[in-house]
Amino acid sequence: MRPKLLPLSETMHLIMLALRKPLHGYAIMQVVSQMSDGQVNIAAGTLYGALDNLxxxxxxxxxxxxxxxxxxxxxxALGKEILELENKRLNKFISLYESGDGSNE
Structure with a gap:
């Protein structure tokens, strides 16, 4: 049976990656923005909803x-396992991009 919440949304994924080190809410928002080069800016309501769900x-x-x-x-520890599963899943996508497999050519 697949764990709940998988695949992770981009926001949840970035929050969990940020929380590999202990952080409080505002720091999480800052780290996520930095990790995404400013492309993902989480509003407080979104952040706390995601934190509650996680x-x-x-x-x-x-x-x-x-x-x-x-x-x-x-x-x-379970969260780290989930991140590892997501890492494997996303690396599979990257390998498909790099190899050209899965195209209709």
Whole structure:
């Protein structure tokens, strides 16, 4: 059975890649923008909706203390497995581009 949320949306993918290191919400938005060369800018509502969904599926976890003002998240072991699955899937696409396989020529 395929894990939930796969394939990851571009936004979720970038959020999870950013969370390989612990970050709070605003820092996640900055890192995602940097990683995408400014092509992906996540609004706060979109970010927190995605974080809630990723947390619900145990792909990320909240690691800050409940009393802290800023919530800090990081990817879980399961999240790392999901990123590896996505890496393999996307590399397959890249190999198709590079080899020309799958064309109708």
């Amino acid at each position: 947390k619900k599926h145990n792909y990320i976890e909240l690691i800050s203390d409940p009393g802290e003002r800023k919530k800090v998240y990081q990817v879980t």
